[in-house]
Amino acid sequence: MRRVATIALALIALGASGVGAYQLAPSPTDRPAHWREIAWPFPRDGWPAGRAFRCVGACEGAELYVRAKLGFCNCDRGVADDDEVDRVTDLDLISPRFAATAPGEKVGVGEMHGRARQYDLDMADGTRRVAIGIALSRRCDLLVAVAQGAREAMAVRSVALEFLETQEMKSWMTAALDGR
Template sequence: MLKSSEAPRATASGEVRPVWTETNWPFGIDPWGKGKAFRCKAEDCGSEVQLYVRAKLGFCNCATGVANDGDLEQMGDLALIGKTTPVGAGREIVVGPMRGRSRAYRVDGRSGGALSLAFNQRCDMVAATALTGPGAPASLEPAVLAFLNSDRMLKWAEIALGL
């Protein structure tokens, strides 16, 4: 396991910050292949979070990208985690030079929820899925986006998307 050095566990003010640890990809191989998996412990994120991220080359609408919630449903990776129900409308996000959408979901059979994110560069995209413990998955969006916008993850996306 590789430990992320993105941020210390706590700031001088006592505010807890996420610490992301890389773990093994827990899903079988499908047409999109393996991605990267990360874990943030409850003491670091307020609730246990599992984050799954992978590139999907040539899957995005080259002209519009991930423009609406329908695009996010089609391009995201929620199928990996089971049956989900949207909690509300999605919203636009920015990850590095890429734009996309994020939306919170309830996951059948789980006390926690999920956050689906997808963002693109031209015709290629990155799908990210965060499984959360009890609580509102949307409340973890800033922490997930901060990690996806970290130098480490932007460099990974650049390599994975062939930018």
């Protein structure tokens, strides 16, 4: 009988420790965002391919597409309004059915300044996604980025801008805008 009681106590202790470990384990939204580079998913067009990334961690499943568009910006005003963001940010490569959900806001990454605007995307498979279009200017050149995902738009925007601010991405963006 004593042996059965010892085994029962051991099983209860193991079960309790497993429940505790499960409750203390970080949820996917607690993990930091980590971007992994993927192949550029879009067909060739008039601009060079850029870089594409998929997020794991807090922004699971979000994707970010970034590329330079040299000589495609108003040299005096930069990215001046939301119409320009709508026109240049490559949203139509993800889905031709997109709609802005809010006015854009001024943003900056390193020395570049521009605007970001959020959108709803109707995907070909019938799902809905959110997207953030970002257009940044440097002299007469543009750097455009689109982040899209299934999470809340401001969360996608936050992790995308945070990633664009990394030294690796700022160095790449500068080189891309310099034509290297």
